[in-house]
Amino acid sequence: MSGNPVSKPRTKPAEERRDELMVSAERLFLEKGLEQTTVEEITTGAGVAKGTFYLHFSSKADVLQALRVRFVQGVLDGIVAAVERRRQEDWRGKLAAWSRACATGYLDAAGLHHLAFVATPPATREGLSRNILIDHLSELLAAGAGGNAWSVDDPGFTAVFLFNALHGVVNQPTGETPADRAELLHKIEAHVLRLLGLPFSEAISAYSPTSF
Template sequence: MDAAEALFLQRGVEATTISDIVQAADVAKGTFYTYFNSKAEILHALAQRYTTRFMDEVEQAVDAQPTDDCLARLRSWIEANIDVYVRTHEVHDVVYSQHHHLGRGNAERNAIQQQLLQLLEAGIAGGHWALPAPAVTASLIYSGVHGATDDLIAAPKDQRAAFKQALIADCLRLVGATY
């Protein structure tokens, strides 16, 4: 999978062949087909791996905060999402290049939003904020962070820190908190 990811980043998915992947991985073509039926399958597996790694990094950042400090945990979730996405956006863009919203279902996005929803519900249970529709709030925060981080990546480097802080502050306002 590492060989496929590196080639997809270097050449693009369309320009990379299965032969290129097996040659770079130094395995036989049969070995590739033992695990994957097509290039689309390895791309899907890379997307799943990306999401798992992404969520693990975010979870580590959140878990570094005190369990009773829901605001710090939410802030950490937002900041880690921004930081990890900025650092890994090239891989993200490759593994999700074929993603379309036709089915509207997206297991990877749903998993990340569920992670956020759990934090929001913990804040509700702890009396830190009142959200009449926490799933909607999770969707707004996730979508806002994801979309705005795309803008952050494209922003001039000297404006990124202020943009990031404004993004975090605006997301926290959605739960009635201040930065």
């Protein structure tokens, strides 16, 4: 009795195909711009048939919205990882880590952020007052206030205020050298702490190896 080899799936999982389309679209959008990029170019870059695009997205604008969602989730993942490396009771360190990780996430993907939120802004500005980054910061501020690390009457309002201050700073033209970036992150971290009444000189920098 001859044995038949186990057949391998000929198609990739839908989520993997979707991700490949997004990677291709992001590269092309950054190189050529949204309007100049065609769906056919996206599918060619992803190595799939043109019809596959419409199994996952309704339009290029739909892809761009998916890239926005993935960008914000990626920044949040970096923030969560940085904050969780701090000791449970180190509220000051957690806040410093939050500010530095958030700014780093934006700086690391500055091109995509500009494309998705500045050059082609979302239909509403709700994301500046309500998003998963603000929610996470609001929860951190509330928890720190509960631990007597700082005094915050309205964590939600304060989170929106701090997020938009940080967002505005990282969107400004800055130098491109490592020293320029380090100085910017240092200033952001210091200002966030001071706005909560925490002298920066008393905090261990989130960038310090001793903080892990």
